Amino acid sequence: MVPLSYYLVLSGILFACGVTGFLIKRNIITIFMSIELMLNGVNLSFVAFAAHWHALAGQVFVFFVMVVAAAEAAVGLAIIIAVYRTRETLNVDQVNLLKL
């Protein structure tokens, strides 16, 4: 038997790692992966609360989060490819103009 708070703390640790990576990383792909890490942390708390409150709807929400994450990954990576094509860099510090 594992207390609910343990799952929530683990989920919080993963989310905090994601936020940290989002802020300190300079490679645009790694920043994107940090967002995925944050989504995974949230998913864990969804499933833990679903088990705790005996509400199966929490697990269905995880699917919707995954669908949105998949759509976001597809569009985001396409944007990264478009940015790389015009800038020829993946460093976010060098992508500082809206227009070429």
Place this chain on the structure above:
Amino acid sequence: MSVHLVLFLAFGAVAVAGAINLLAQTHPINSALSLIAVMAALAGEYLLLGAEFVAAVQVIVYAGAIMVLFVFTIMLLNAGVEEHTQGSRVAVMFGIPGMLLGSLLVAWVLLRHSGTEAVAAGALPGSPTTIGPLLFHEFLLPFEITSILILVAIMGAVVLASKPPSAPVPPRKGD
């Protein structure tokens, strides 16, 4: 110490180690592989919580499909080692202690004031036979809307990643 707690701690340790490794690595491909480790460990956590279907989807969709997309992009763009640029000193001085303090506070509150009763492992049936009716009856409208979202995302990805018209490649009919 029960078996469930031991398994929880083992999977949790793998997940946290993978997350920290994601931050520590400078090459994006190493970060991607450690993110896959995090996702696999989280699938184990879902199994402990009785969410079998979610665990399977986590491995297939997240660790499989989405991360393959990431790895493909890293390979396609030939992403090298991250160039390190100097960040703000004030952010490091105040940000890291502040973040540690905040996370310690949140962890203390969570451990102290909530969730005294334990989550029974496998108490909730999360098999496809119980998820399916919920997904196709109660959540039918959101389910259908997500299909539109996926369609829009596919078209958006194709439009964004296709070659711009100014490229040296001559435009074909239907482009």
